[in-house]
Amino acid sequence: MSVAAHIRFVLVGTQHPGNIGAAARAMKTMGLGRLVLVAPEKPLDEFALRRSAGAEDLLDAAPVVATLAEAVADCRLVLGCTARARRVQLEELLPELAAQRAVAKAAEPAEVAFVFGRERTGLTNEELQLCHLAVHIPSNPEFSSLNLAAAVQVLAYEVRMATLEGQAQPQRDPEHGEEPASHSQLEGLFGQFGETLEQIDFHKGRAPESAMRKLRRLFMKADLSEQEVRLLRGILADAQRMARLAGAGGN
Template identity: 85%
Template structure:
């Protein structure tokens, strides 16, 4: 299986079906075929297929999910394509670096997603929380708004260039990866975050303060660590013991 087969382009809340068709065409011109839709505002229509212009197969095969979390549940790298300076502080990559990182991760092999938001408002902060890093296209600040399909084309091009560069390089035999060393999937890491949030509440870590700020910082910390499956299990075991001790302490007070 080629590296590109492990890379998906996810469009979230797309408002105009024609933009989905144009994005499908942008992918196919770069040898990519995995388009994923999350809660599009309108179903695919004649305009979408007409604008796909030969990429009807990419468009027709695109699965539809209700939420971004479902669409990237099995991914080990999620890159959010967004403008700068949002409340969610993520590592920022230029398109070339984003393409190289995606191809390197896909070669492990691992599932990778590029995520694009709505035409008018982009990705929400909650959706950005699900990303490991952000990719920023350095357009002219005086006219910075790119059409959705144009943004997809830029990132698809960088993925293709990185994949071609990898194919032309001398082959390197990778060391075998043991099961416990496999990177944790997105859904496994999200499970850890859910348990971590519950545990912090149970031990009264926040002391009446709003928990959002602490959880954002902890998310960034663990996302940068790129936890393995074994590490997630270890951390969840620690949290389970902390939750058990918190329950015992509460029972003792009652």
């Protein structure tokens, strides 16, 4: 299977079907064929087909899912394309470096997703929290609005160049014997962390969002394996059990 077969472009909450068709065309011109749609506002129509200009097969094959979490559940690297700084603190890459990281990860092989938000408002903070890295196209700050399909074309081109230049090198030793944790496995870990911190009264009345954002960044950087996630979840399960026993003893 080719490197490109492990890379998907995910469009979230797209408002205009024509933009989906144009994005499909931009992808196909660069040898990319995996398009995923998350809760588009309108179904694909004749306008989308016309704008795809020969990339109808990408539209026909594109799954439609309800949430971004579902779209990237099996991914090892998720890159969120964003036009401006957000409260969610992610390492921010220019398109060239983002594409090189994506192609290198896809060559392991591992599943990779580029995520694009709504035409008017982009990705929400909650959606960006599901991403490992942010990608910013350095457009003119005095006229920074970039059409969705144009943004897709920029990233698709950079992925194409990174693939052709052979810059992909496996990051995990195949003899290591440990499978990398999937996105959904990491989300399960984060959910259990949040529950555990609540049960041991870690926050002491403070808002939990800040601590969880920092924990997400920490573990996203760690490139955890499935075995490491299971180890951490086992530790958390014991902490939760002790918290329940302590609570029962205090009653």
